[in-house]
Amino acid sequence: MKKILLLPNPLKPAALELADPVQKLFARNGFQVNVELSEPGLALPQADCFDGIDLVMVLGGDGSMLNAARRIYPRQIPLLGVNLGHLGFLTRVESNRLEEACEHLQKGLYDYEERTMxxxxxxxxxxxxxxxxxxxxxxxxxxxxxxxxxxxxxxxxxxxxxxxxxxxxxxxxxxxxxxxxxxxxxxxxxxxxxxxxxxxxxxxxxxxxxxxxxxxxxxxxxxxxxxxxxxxxxxxxxxxxxxxxxxxxxxAPYVTKLLRFNDQGFFDVLKTRLKEGRI
Structure with a gap:
């Protein structure tokens, strides 16, 4: 896994601010990182921005992940979400743990979940x-x-x-x-x-x-x-x-592939959200 596409949510200032340091962090560690900045309200970025991409990294929340899943459909490129939102059921990385996530990607310490659409x-x-x-x-x-x-x-x-x-x-x-x-x-x-x-x-x-x-x-x-x-x-x-x-x-005929690290699971997230009263 070498080529990453960053999709920051254009409506979240925090996502736009984070895009540059994330790009530099992963570039320093041997990844090729492109950033796609879509104007708010546009349904799709240019289709060719996904060519040859190994991973789409989404900067936002669950809503940003949902949007990204539809944007890349039917390509089954894995998604990794950096949580800048509220619930975080689909995002897997907190913004303060990006260096750890980069290290896990380098070492191959990750898996995929296939989600039905x-x-x-x-x-x-x-x-x-x-x-x-x-x-x-x-x-x-x-x-x-x-x-x-x-x-x-x-x-x-x-x-x-x-x-x-x-x-x-x-x-x-x-x-x-x-x-x-x-x-x-x-x-x-x-x-x-x-x-x-x-x-x-x-x-x-x-x-x-x-x-x-x-x-x-x-x-x-x-x-x-x-x-x-x-x-x-x-x-x-x-x-x-x-x-x-x-x-x-x-x-749907095709699935969404979510990248997750080996120490993460849905039920741990669910338990935390239930305790916090977010759902």
Whole structure:
């Protein structure tokens, strides 16, 4: 591993300030380091900036990691996050431990976690008009002040139920600690290739989150006379929907690879976050 691409979050001054010392630190230790500075609001950097890259190092928080995962998709370049955010479920390095991280990379003291991503295809009049992928989740939700939706839901081509709700979350195991958790969903081991389906504020006593096989296919059709709705990936990329649109959800064909060091694990992070009251 020799060629590293730094992706600092352009909206975080601390990330921009850290980019130069990080580049110099790793360059002194034999790595070739490039920095990609995207303007705020741009969805993608130049595609060729990823050519020949062995590792993408993200300076930011979990939101920055989610954005980076979608930006490099479907390339399965490993991601390493330097935590400058709040939760830090996806980031693996604190900003005061960069020299230690550099040493671990030099010595090969690291491993990879493969994280399942979720994919949605929007069908309008039987034509695929949009495709979204997310590392955490895909969320069908009503827009502000709109009336509730009636979301007709199918699982593996079998009709399941119609949720009267504010929306529907389809999350990966990685995303089980995000929006799905606040909607009453379970926390899953992120190594599982599973899907969580969780209605948002369902107007029903019997609507409960579901855990499905990673091979399951979920189809949702939303009905409303006046409501406006949208589909978002990781709470960042959003597409406005039309009533009658069919959204087909499932496991994405490619994974996100997260680099982690040998002394790190998800449950240690989870335990710490629970104790700190961050979730």
């Amino acid at each position: 979720v994919e949605a295809v929007i069908l309008r009049e039987n034509q695929a008009v949009h495709r979204l992928v997310g590392l955490n989740d895909l969320v069908l939700a009503k827009n502000s002040f709109a009336r509730l939706l009636r979301i007709e839901t199918w699982i593996d081509d079998e009709y399941f139920t119609t949720y009267p709700a504010d929306g529907l979350i389809v999350a990966s195991a990685t995303g089980s600690t995000a929006y799905s958790l606040s909607a009453g969903g379970p926390i899953l081991d992120p190594r599982l290739a599973a899907l969580v389906v969780a209605p948002i504020c369902a107007h029903s006593l019997y609507a409960r989150p579901l855990v499905l096989s990673g091979e399951a296919r979920v189809k949702a059709v939303f009905h409303a006379d006046y409501a406006e709705a949208s589909l978002s990936a990781d709470g960042q990329a959003t597409i406005v929907l039309q009533a009658g649109d069919v959204i087909e959800f499932g496991k």
